[in-house]
Amino acid sequence: MDPCLRLALLEADYHNDVVGEARDRPIEELKARYAELLAVEVPADADRACWTDEADLWDALPDGADGRIRALAGIDRFPGLRNLYLRESEVDDLGPLAALPGLELLWLGVPPDADLTPLLACDGLKRVHIAAAGVLHPPGHEVLAALAARGVQVDNLLPDPVAAAAPFGDPILKLAVLDTLQRTVELPPTYFFDEFEFDEDNLARLMAVAVPQAELDTVETLSWLGGGHATAHMVWAQWDGESDEFSIRSLAGVEALRNLRKLALTPLALLPERQIAQLRARGITVSEWPG
Numbered sequence: 001m002d003p004c005l006r007l008a009l010l011e012a013d014y015h016n017d018v019v020g021e022a023r024d025r026p027i028e029e030l031k032a033r034y035a036e037l038l039a040v041e042v043p044a045d046a047d048r049a050c051w052t053d054e055a056d057l058w059d060a061l062p063d064g065a066d067g068r069i070r071a072l073a074g075i076d077r078f079p080g081l082r083n084l085y086l087r088e089s090e091v092d093d094l095g096p097l098a099a100l101p102g103l104e105l106l107w108l109g110v111p112p113d114a115d116l117t118p119l120l121a122c123d124g125l126k127r128v129h130i131a132a133a134g135v136l137h138p139p140g141h142e143v144l145a146a147l148a149a150r151g152v153q154v155d156n157l158l159p160d161p162v163a164a165a166a167p168f169g170d171p172i173l174k175l176a177v178l179d180t181l182q183r184t185v186e187l188p189p190t191y192f193f194d195e196f197e198f199d200e201d202n203l204a205r206l207m208a209v210a211v212p213q214a215e216l217d218t219v220e221t222l223s224w225l226g227g228g229h230a231t232a233h234m235v236w237a238q239w240d241g242e243s244d245e246f247s248i249r250s251l252a253g254v255e256a257l258r259n260l261r262k263l264a265l266t267p268l269a270l271l272p273e274r275q276i277a278q279l280r281a282r283g284i285t286v287s288e289w290p291g
Contacts, residue, residue: 001074004067007060008051008086009042009078016040023056030060046078047102050194052087068109072096082124084108085193090133094118107193112136116143127191129155129201153191155201164207169252171207176224176248176265177257178206179231181215187234195237198245203235213256221262223289224248244270251275264289 010019018040022033037060051069052058061067069089075081076099084097089109097103098121105127110116112134119128120143128147130136136144136156148154165171178187187209190202227239227246236245249270254260262285265271276286 002069002071003038004051004061004069004088005049005072005075005086006038006042007057008049008055008069009046010037010040011050011055011057012048012083013043013046016043019057022060027059030057031062034060034062042078044078045080047080048083048085049081050083050085051089052085058088075100083193087131097122105191105193107131109133110136110140112140114140116140119143119147125152126189127153127155127193129193153188153201153205155204158201158204159208161200161204161207164204165253167253167256170248170250171203172224172246172248173251173254174207174211175203175231175235175246176222176229177211177216177219178209179224179229180219180222181211182230184218185209185211185215187231190234192237198236198239198243206231206234216256217259219257220259221264222257222260223264224266225289226266251279254279260284263287266290 010016013019019037022030022037025033037057058067067088069086069091071093072091073096075096079100080102081100082102083105084103085105085107086109087107090111091108092111092114094114094116095118098118100122102124103122104124106125107129109131112132116130119125125147128144130144144154144156148157161171165174168174178185188205190205192199226244227241232239232246247267247270248265251271263279264287266289268288279286
């Protein structure tokens with residue numbers, strides 16, 4: 001098995017005492033235990049593999065080693081795998097994936113001419129992100145389109161979140177509107193490779209939701225705490241409340257909310273004063289929330 005693939009499987013094993021003890025070691029000590037880690041048995045019931053340059057076991061790699069997963073051979077020994085989050089990879093043979101009946105989430109790096117057809121045999125797929133080292137060839141795009149047609153979230157086919165936020169200029173403003181309208185506007189499910197990360201592709205998936213003007217006209221009060229709302233957790237499941245990714249920084253396009261009467265946002269200080277003044281001139285109450 002590719003040594004980095006083995007480390008990816010161990011990275012997601014939080015019940016292994018040897019791996020847990022190694023995580024707490026200084027980098028140089030962790031590097032010295034590289035061979036020991038490769039000898040650790042991966043549980044037969046492994047359901048996840050994770051390999052990014054932020055992985056705890058990334059620092060175990062010897063200096064100068066190739067940190068990318070290059071082959072998936074041997075992964076068929078773990079048929080319970082559901083989530084393969086392999087950002088640091090470039091795999092040209094996807095055939096072994098067909099032996100994973102429960103695979104739901106796949107992030108994989110490939111060469112541009114990779115044969116993606118094995119993905120069509122993965123009936124349980126819910127989300128796919130293919131990172132091609134160059135422009136993906138047309139047959140690959142055809143496979144991704146076929147997956148999308150059967151309801152798989154294909155990150156590669158999602159729109160740019162800023163462009164898709166129209167009529168709003170700030171995607172987080174649209175996220176707040178979607179949160180207000182979630183009982184009347186159907187939102188798609190979102191799936192996470194890592195619940196502890198802000199997920200740009202999940203944001204794009206929500207931005208792609210079209211909101212009819214009739215629905216926008218029902219919004220009279222818009223409140224946003226800067227995170228913690230249902231739609232925010234659809235983008236970052238385990239948001240800790242200590243960062244500002246969910247702060248609204250522009251009210252451009254807010255005029256689409258033609259019946260808006262009250263706007264309560266936190267933090268209000270990030271918004272352009274001119275935009276706030278324009279709303280107040282229309283008789284709209286603008287305040288910090290909660291205040």
